[in-house]
Amino acid sequence: MNTTVSIFTVIPEPLxxxxxxxxxxxxxxxxxxxxxxxxxLFLLQNGDSDRHAARIYLETLFHQC
Structure with missing residues (x-):
């Protein structure tokens, strides 16, 4: 089961x-x-190379989520 969490964040206007x-x-x-x-991708590059992050990244790139 894929659970999602909603977040609210402020980003710079140019971004x-x-x-x-x-x-x-x-x-x-x-x-x-x-x-x-x-x-x-940030978590893969800067974290502990979590397999879950890798799976989510690939699924997102290939639009399988």
Missing amino acids: HESLTNYLETHPDWDQTRVLTAALS
């Missing part, structure tokens, strides 16, 4: 504008998918 521009030109992506991919 939000870049994200908005990206999403406008890539309709198969949404904010949740982008942030999930980014967070899971």
Whole structure:
């Protein structure tokens, strides 16, 4: 069972504008998918190489979530 958790965060306006521009030109992506991919990649690169983070990252990239 995949449980999801909602988070609220504040990001710099230029980053939000870049994200908005990206999403406008890539309709198969949404904010949740982008942030999930980014967070899971960050954890893979800077964490303990958790297998769960790797699985989520790959599923997100290949749109299987």
